[in-house]
Amino acid sequence: MVRQWVRAAVTVVALTTGSAQAADPFIVVQSTTSTQNSGLFDAILPWFEAESGIDVRIVAVGTGQAIRNARNGDGDVLLVHAKPAEEAFVAEGWGVSRQDVMYNDFVIVGPKGDPAGVRGGSDAVAALTAIAQTGAIFVSRGDDSGTHKAELRQWGQAGVDVAQASGGWYRETGSGMGATLNVAAGMGAYTLTDRATWLAFGNAHGLEVLVEGDPGLFNQYGVILVNPEKHPGVRAEAGQRFIDWLVGQDGQAAIAGYKLDGEQLFFPNAR
Incomplete structure (x- = not known):
């Protein structure tokens, strides 16, 4: 009887957790300290989250560590600023494709x-x-x-x-x-x-x-979806939606609009 109750409780928790995850989707973005410390994410992410209902969780580390984390599958999107290393990440199959986002x-x-x-x-x-x-x-x-x-x-x-x-x-x-x-x-x-x-x-x-x-x-930033073929746990649909927003009209406008003391910090240049 006790075992049946435990199994039932576990089932209820699993179903509840699954429902919560479905109702509260999120992605993990491996990014740099500069995008976080500058206040950029605090300024622009509320726009995307309100529009999409997707929570964006940032891991802010150095670019080299961010790439290693993404290679290990510890993230859905990579947003960093070392283009040769980013291109190698994609060429090795860890990322789907790379797109320019912004520069300073x-x-x-x-x-x-x-x-x-x-x-x-x-x-x-x-x-x-x-x-x-x-x-x-x-x-x-x-x-x-x-x-x-x-x-x-x-x-x-x-x-x-x-x-x-x-x-x-x-x-x-x-x-x-x-x-x-x-x-x-x-x-x-x-x-x-x-x-x-x-x-x-x-x-x-x-x-x-x-x-x-x-x-x-010159300091170029790029964004990459982590390859779900390498890591099946990647939230590819939600991650791609974030990338599309970031390089689209609304995301680029949000980046351009972020200023400190009247000075623009990043300049959007997605193609």
């Missing part, structure tokens, strides 16, 4: 004293070369994020082996952009940041934008 840029921020003398420049490679030559402290995320990948590309073009400088003038936090900016502010150091996180950052403490406008600091 990276900037180099540093102390007002500017010991490397890079203020006002628009050449990131020249600025990083000067920082390395003067031994001024530079703080890196060091976390395989999209920002970290972009930074390493610039060091490579400058011909600077930062691995040899690690622990000296080159410091790695292994953390997100907000935490890295806090470290840079505390040390009076330089760092490379996406502009959106910088504009949302409230703890500058003597840091300012010193180098900007380099075409090499």
